[in-house]
Amino acid sequence: MRLFARTALIALSALAASCSTARAPAPQASMRALPVMERVALGANACWFKSGDPAFKKYRLAPELNSFSGTPRILVVPAHSPESRPLLVVQASGEQAKLSAFGPMMHDASVSGRINADVLRWARGGKGC
Structure with missing residues (x-):
């Protein structure tokens, strides 16, 4: 009987430890250049271009x-002239x-x-957008 009680107590302790209300902190988004620009590129593509946003329709x-060079970037170029100088x-x-x-679009209020x-x-x- 003692062995059963001890086993039950150990099992109950393990269960209580696994049900702890303390949670690990949410992982922070990486702030290195490439992951940052990947997030920016995905957001810009979805919100500015694929959404049909009128402010970006021409680009x-x-x-x-x-x-x-270690400087990832995104460019916004004219839609019908992608080889042109970037506007953003x-x-x-x-x-x-x-x-x-930077670029001409940053001078457009x-x-x-x-x-x-x-x-x-x-x-x-x-x-989100």
Whole structure:
């Protein structure tokens, strides 16, 4: 009987330990340049281009994530002239990604604020448009 009681006590202790209310913290999104720009590229593609957003209808996305310089980036180019000079460049560099966005679209008040807000949200791991 004692053996049964001891076994039951051990089993009950193991069950209680596995049902702990303390949870491991949620994993943080990587802030290295490539993962940051991958998130930005996915968000931009889904929210700016595939959604049919009128502000981006005349453009297309040209991701350049495989960079030997360590500066992955995305480009926004004219839809019918992808070889043209980019109208927007968003890039990141470093272990703690330093983001920058530049180009003619960043001088257009109708979209620049939104570009900044969207890019920062996606870079930090946020989802949605």
